[in-house]
Amino acid sequence: MTIGTDRVLHRPMASPVPPVWAGALWVGDLDVRELDDAVARDTEVLRLDGAEGYRGARLLVRRGDTVLGFVEVPVVAGGLAIPVLADAAARFDRGAAERAESSAPDTTATTVTVVICTRDRADQLRDALRSVLAVDHPAFDVVVVDNASATTATADLIANEFTDPRVRLVHEALPGLSSARNTGLRHATGDVVAFTDDDVVVDPGWLTAITRAFASAPDVECVSGLVPSGELRTPVQRYFDDRVSWSRNLRRREFRLAEQPADLPMFPFSVGEFGTGANFALRRRTALELGGFDTAFGAGTRTGGGEDLDVFTRVLFAGGALVVDPSALVWHRHRSDLAALRSQAKGYGVGLGAWLTKVALEPRMAARAARRAPQAFVRLVGKGAGGLAEGPEHAVGGTDPSPPPTVGSAPAGSVTAMLMGSTAAAVPTTAATALTDPTALAATPTHEELAREVRRVGRLELASVLLGPARFLRQRWDGATVLDPASRTAVTDAGAPATASTMPIRHPTPWGIVAALVALVGLTALVPDTAEWWRGIAVGALVLVGPGAALRTWIDMRPSTTLVVVPATGIAVTILLTAAMAATGIWGVDGALVVIALLTAAGGLDRWVLAGRRPERRTAHRSRVPRFERWLTERATVVRGRLRPMRRHGRAEEGASS
Structure with a gap:
């Protein structure tokens, strides 16, 4: 708010276009000390800058930085009547300000x-x-x-x-x-x-x-x-x-x-x-x-x-x-x-x-x-x-x-x-x-x-x-x-990224969800009086899909590779677990199913909770990539880098022999 020597009140926020509504209000603010000065000088009208088209004005009345309240007064000929304005502002407690x-x-x-x-x-x-x-x-x-x-x-x-x-x-x-x-x-x-x-x-x-x-x-x-x-x-x-x-x-x-x-x-x-x-x-x-x-x-x-x-x-x-x-x-x-x-x-x-x-x-x-x-x-x-x-x-x-x-x-x-x-x-x-x-x-x-x-x-x-x-x-x-x-650090801290866009995501991956659901389905085989046909489906799904789905959440594979690796992983885990339990003398079918279900759920949910998709993916969450995943990704990159020259060399030898 400024009142110049010519007693003109300016708006804090200019309007880009004039009003087309009869009830439009000119908006500004006014310091009561400036108003007192205008009254002492017997000023009758306080002119408004850009008041064309306005019939009323709303003023935020203040004393210095302290806000006192609003007044709304009529605009007459592009200005405000000082006596009317002073009467409106007289109700405020200036002493508190x-x-x-x-x-x-x-x-x-x-x-x-x-x-x-x-x-x-x-x-x-x-x-x-x-x-x-x-x-x-x-x-x-x-x-x-x-x-x-x-x-x-x-x-x-x-x-x-x-x-x-x-x-x-x-x-x-x-x-x-x-x-x-x-x-x-x-x-x-x-x-x-x-x-x-x-x-x-x-x-x-x-x-x-x-x-x-x-x-x-x-x-x-x-x-x-x-x-x-x-x-x-x-x-x-x-x-x-x-x-x-x-x-x-x-x-x-x-x-x-x-x-x-x-x-x-x-x-x-x-x-x-x-x-x-x-x-x-x-x-x-x-x-x-x-x-x-x-x-x-x-x-x-x-x-x-x-x-x-x-x-x-x-x-x-x-x-x-x-x-x-x-x-x-x-x-x-x-x-x-x-x-x-x-x-x-x-x-x-x-x-x-x-x-x-x-x-x-x-x-x-x-x-x-x-x-x-x-x-x-x-x-x-x-x-x-x-x-x-x-x-x-x-x-x-x-x-x-x-x-x-x-x-x-x-x-x-x-x-x-x-x-x-x-x-x-x-x-x-x-x-x-x-x-x-x-x-x-x-x-x-x-x-x-x-x-x-x-x-x-x-x-x-x-x-x-x-x-x-x-x-x-x-x-x-x-x-x-x-x-x-x-x-929760400033960007000046060591290792802190500047934006959210390069951070990994806490995201329930599809394979993680499959692993968790299959684990639940497998546990239903332990419910008493379960139909034998359902028990066979539940156990088969848990063994053939569960552990492989958990592994799939951590490692990217082609679809053709997935079809082979997922059931093979389940069979391998079942064989290893059976052998380990038999060797320790604690073998039991129910116990084996529980252990496989827990491993499956833990593998899928660990990926879900601790990580998510690739770290370079844009995301709304800032979370560090788990250490194991970073190591696994780095190892996979190294292996792929070594395999590419070998594949190219093999294809070259095949071409030469033909």
């Missing part, structure tokens, strides 16, 4: 690494990077993670426009926000790692607020902040802004697992109160100890989201404190059209369902979640009904719970009433005036259309939750998980 600033610790020595993950959005990344480089914290660097981009636009942007030594570009070839953030985390050098997106503008005091929040208590491991909408140009943006809670979390709060907030019965699963992935920070040490981000979640994966929900709850269950500080401010541009809103709603729903699946599979989390399941179901169905959360219509803050006074003549009004009202009389005049521009009508939905779409979006989000479990389990099937203990 002054006390907070006077007692703020000095955190200038705290080092921070900002991680921005991007994919083919160089134009948006430009504004985000410029705002990050303009922050007032002295000790920070920036890691830009280019995540599987199809073009070189991001690399060209960094090379040509951001030569600042604080900016580093790294690449992550595996698509997925969590994989990209893990790569950024491992490239980070700061004590604190702050994560944001490429479609934001951060406040100059963003990192200062984050580091102060970490310094507020020794157990603070995660800090999130306020993410208000930087643009309210369309009714879709206003709907989204009213619906999400993290855009209006204006009260500073500290959350700990052992401290149940009285106003949050869903805690610690009231994730909307914890913030969002566009604005949060972790202690680097803690983030690595937790295993970074779970690659089963996030944009670019089948689940499409949920990575922020997962990391917030994991911090709490690990015993850390999570601080929500609205002074850590990041402006975000919400989706502006219905198609993007539908896509985002589906992603949120799938991500939520996937995250709930993980909660249900974690015993410690599941025990707490079970007690809150009825309330969670009611809230989820309410979301699916298309209900809207009440937005910050005027002055909203954490210091004064009293209802806001009426500001000006006709406030812009909440989109809740605008969209859900059944008649035109229910629509505030400045927010619901019918569009008259034919081109605007073509681009912007009518109130009835948007009201119907709101209900559809709610149902779509609820239905998408049902897709979450299957998507999550498929991600797990593909090996997606957190960093394994051996990989």
